Structures are given as structure tokens and as C-alpha cells.
Amino acid sequence: MISLALTPEQEEMRRVAHEFARREIRPVAAEYDRKEEMAWPVLQKANAAGLLSFGLPEQYGGGGVPGGLVGVTNFIVMEELGWGCPAIATAIGSSVYAAGPILAFGTPGQQEKYIPQFCDQDTVRLGAVCITEPQGGSDVSAMRTTFRRDGDEYVLSGTKCFISNGGIADLHIVFAVERPGAGWSGMAGFIVEKGTPGLEMGKVEQKLGVRSSHTAEVVLSDCRIPAENRLGGANPTVVPGATSDDGARPNPLLLLQYSRMIYAATSIGLARAAYEYALDYASERQSAGRPIADHQAVAAKLADMAMAIDAARLMLWRAGWMVDEGLPLDRGEGSMAKCFAADTAVDVTREAVQILGGHGYMRDHPVERWYRDAKVYQIWEGTNEIQRTIISRALVDQHVRRSR
Numbered sequence: 001m002i003s004l005a006l007t008p009e010q011e012e013m014r015r016v017a018h019e020f021a022r023r024e025i026r027p028v029a030a031e032y033d034r035k036e037e038m039a040w041p042v043l044q045k046a047n048a049a050g051l052l053s054f055g056l057p058e059q060y061g062g063g064g065v066p067g068g069l070v071g072v073t074n075f076i077v078m079e080e081l082g083w084g085c086p087a088i089a090t091a092i093g094s095s096v097y098a099a100g101p102i103l104a105f106g107t108p109g110q111q112e113k114y115i116p117q118f119c120d121q122d123t124v125r126l127g128a129v130c131i132t133e134p135q136g137g138s139d140v141s142a143m144r145t146t147f148r149r150d151g152d153e154y155v156l157s158g159t160k161c162f163i164s165n166g167g168i169a170d171l172h173i174v175f176a177v178e179r180p181g182a183g184w185s186g187m188a189g190f191i192v193e194k195g196t197p198g199l200e201m202g203k204v205e206q207k208l209g210v211r212s213s214h215t216a217e218v219v220l221s222d223c224r225i226p227a228e229n230r231l232g233g234a235n236p237t238v239v240p241g242a243t244s245d246d247g248a249r250p251n252p253l254l255l256l257q258y259s260r261m262i263y264a265a266t267s268i269g270l271a272r273a274a275y276e277y278a279l280d281y282a283s284e285r286q287s288a289g290r291p292i293a294d295h296q297a298v299a300a301k302l303a304d305m306a307m308a309i310d311a312a313r314l315m316l317w318r319a320g321w322m323v324d325e326g327l328p329l330d331r332g333e334g335s336m337a338k339c340f341a342a343d344t345a346v347d348v349t350r351e352a353v354q355i356l357g358g359h360g361y362m363r364d365h366p367v368e369r370w371y372r373d374a375k376v377y378q379i380w381e382g383t384n385e386i387q388r389t390i391i392s393r394a395l396v397d398q399h400v401r402r403s404r
């Protein structure tokens with residue numbers, strides 16, 4: 001039996017997240033966008049309310065919601081935070097972003113040491129996941145940041161770019177290769193603690209949107225870390241594509257398959273915010289003696305916006321349901337949700353600006369900011385071109401397997 005009814009726990013989480021977004025995020029979103037600053041006071045309040053750690057396992061002090069970081073409950077909460085402000089939602093979500101690789105690939109010792117830090121409701125701890133490099137982000141296997149073993153340490157060298165929380169995070173998870181060109185088989189992940197000599201913040205980016213989320217270069221110059229900070233342990237067994245239980249060779253693509261769904265959730269919240277605002281406006285604004293919502297051209301836009309948002313959410317919840325059920329996403333269902341939700345956010349925010357006319361173009365209304373914020377969802381966590389490639393490859397693979 002399939003049901004879309006929320007459990008009482010999910011209803012409660014949604015209510016709490018929505019109220020937080022309405023009271024704490026919405027009123028300050030424009031100000032932090034203008035200042036291009038992280039909304040630290042909001043992050044602190046969100047942390048105290050348990051909104052940073054609710055998706056982390058209970059055994060480490062997290063909320064332990066079903067499905068963890070990538071289940072339907074998480075998506076429900078992230079949609080509400082994205083409704084409040086996608087940039088601030090990103091800052092909230094990315095605080096635990098670094099917990100994902102540790103949970104996926106880390107040893108029990110690494111999990112016991114680091115995950116509780118993200119569950120401390122008194123102190124905000126930020127994480128950063130460093131994959132992208134200046135010469136190209138889509139072709140992850142071509143990364144050039146290197147690692148080498150030197151006694152009881154690993155030495156990391158290279159430059160990562162466009163890193164959310166880069167240089168300010170308490171923990172950086174850095175992916176690197178044994179030598180440039182080594183590709184997947186030579187790739188490993190490392191936990192780098194704040195203050196480690198050799199890790200520095202490079203250029204801080206000035207962006208089109210999501211301006212209150214910090215984005216910067218991370219420069220690793222002979223950065224030495226203890227050998228046990230290699231994800232999967234000091235001397236992990238090489239099993240391509242395996243999880244830490246098998247002795248991991250961490251592959252960031254395995255991770256992105258899941259983490260990109262969290263971004264789908266915030267982009268759905270963003271699209272919903274713009275749709276609701278445009279609906280309100282179109283119901284009030286008069287033209288030719290009636291509300292503009294009564295004019296067919298505007299009414300059709302509202303219908304298209306609502307349909308796309310509902311379709312995106314259904315697609316995302318299906319993927320979350322599959323994760324909850326332990327089913328493999330073997331038709332690229334996570335990528336489908338991310339890609340469709342990102343396109344929806346861009347389309348819906350663009351049409352919201354259009355429905356507000358000249359007023360939509362002005363900073364007096366949030367649709368101007370939401371339109372700028374939406375674009376990044378087609379770029380980060382793998383561009384939408386890459387998502388379509390992943391989906392089509394999965395479909396062709398499945399077709400070939402079935403026709404054998």
C-alpha cells in the first residue's frame with residue numbers, strides 16, 4: 001500500500017520548521033542577502049531548536065528521524081526552511097553536510113568522534129565537503145588535489161573551489177587522488193579539522209544568489225593530517241563502490257546521489273514561496289477592472305507553477321520513500337528529483353517575477369531575490385546536464401540488463 005499521509009511526527013516537524021522559517025528566517029533574509037553575510041544568529045537559534053541535527057542518528061545525540069539525512073522527514077523540514085530562505089536553509093543544511101561522508105564511509109571510531117560534534121545544540125558546528133576544483137567540477141574523476149602517506153600522516157595538496165563553508169567550517173571533508181589522473185581507483189576522502197596548518201581559505205566568492213551562504217576557495221598546501229583521519233581508516237581495504245562496512249574506497253558520486261535530494265527539497269520550498277507570493281499578488285492586483293489572476297494568461301501561469309511544484313515534490317518523496325524502503329535508486333530517481341525540482345524553481349521564480357510585473361523586478365518584493373537564488377540549483381550538487389546524463393545512463397543500463 002502506498003500512502004502520502006504524513007505521520008504525526010512528520011506533521012509536527014513540518015509545523016516546527018515552518019514556524020521557524022516564518023518567524024526567524026523570513027524577516028531577516030533580505031538583510032543578510034544585501035550584506036552577503038551568514039545569518040549566524042539564525043543558525044544559532046536553528047541549532048538550539050534541533051533543526052541542524054534532527055537528521056543525525058540518535059545514538060550520537062541527533063534527532064534520529066526515520067530515513068536520517070535523506071528520508072522523507074528530512075525533505076519535509078528542508079522544504080519549509082527553503083520556503084523561508086534558500087540561502088539560510090543552505091547554511092543550516094550544510095552545517096551537517098560533512099556528516100554525510102562520515103556516516104557513509106567513516107569507521108565507527110570516526111563516527112563516534114565527529115558526529116556528536118554536529119549534534120551539540122549549544123554550539124553551531126559547520127561542515128564543508130570539498131570536491132570541486134578550478135579546472136572542472138563535473139568531471140570529478142579528473143580531480144588533481146593529491147594525497148600521499150608520510151609515516152603516521154597523510155599530506156594533502158591542491159585547490160578546491162566554490163566550497164560552501166570553505167575555510168570557515170569546523171570540519172572539511174576533502175576528496176583527493178594519489179596522483180593527478182589516478183581517477184576513481186586512486187581517490188580517497190579525508191577529515192581535516194579546523195586550524196590544521198596548511199588548510200587556508202582562498203578567494204571568497206561574490207555570487208548572483210544564495211548570498212548569505214558562504215562560498216570560498218580552499219587551498220591545501222602540504223596539509224598534514226593524522227593517518228586515522230582518512231575516511232574508512234588509516235589503511236582502508238580497496239573495494240570500489242563499497243561502504244565503510246566493507247572497507248571503503250569513498251566515491252563522492254555515491255554520496256551526491258543522496259545529498260542532492262536535500263537540495264531538491266530546499267528548491268521546492270523556494271518555488272513554493274514564489275508561487276504563494278505571486279498567487280497573493282495576482283488575487284489583489286487589478287487590471288481592466290478585475291484581479292490579474294482572472295486573466296487567462298496569468299491564471300495559466302499559476303496553474304503551471306502549482307503543477308510543477310506538486311510534481312517535483314512527488315518525485316522527491318518517491319526517491320525518499322525508496323531510500324526509506326532500502327530500494328536502490330537504479331533509474332536515477334534522486335537525480336530526477338534534483339533536476340526537476342531545480343528546473344521548477346527557476347521556472348516558477350521567473351514566472352513569479354513576471355506576474356508582479358515591474359514590481360517583481362524591484363527589491364521591494366522577495367521574488368527578485370528568489371529568482372536570483374533559484375539559478376544555483378541547476379548548477380550545484382552536479383549540474384542539471386550531468387543529472388540528465390546520470391538518468392539516461394541508468395535507464396539505458398536497466399534496459400540493456402532487462403533485454404538480456
Ligand SMILES: Cc1cc2nc3c(=O)[nH]c(=O)nc-3n(C[C@H](O)[C@H](O)[C@H](O)COP(=O)(O)OP(=O)(O)OC[C@H]3O[C@@H](n4cnc5c(N)ncnc54)[C@H](O)[C@@H]3O)c2cc1C
Pocket residue numbers: 128129130131132133134135136137138139161162163164165207210215376379380381382383384385386389
Ligand atoms: C554557490 C555554489 C556552492 C557550491 N558548493 C560546493 C561545495 O560545497 N562543494 C563542492 O565540492 N562544490 C561546490 N560547488 C561546485 C558545484 O558543484 C560545481 O560548480 C558544479 O559541479 C559544476 O562544476 P563547474 O562549475 O566546474 O562546471 P563545469 O564542470 O566546468 O561545467 C560547465 C558546463 O559544462 C557542462 N558539462 C560539463 N561536463 C559535461 C558533460 N560531461 N556532459 C554534459 N555537460 C557537461 C556543465 O553542465 C556546465 O553547464 C558549488 C557551486 C556553487 C555555484
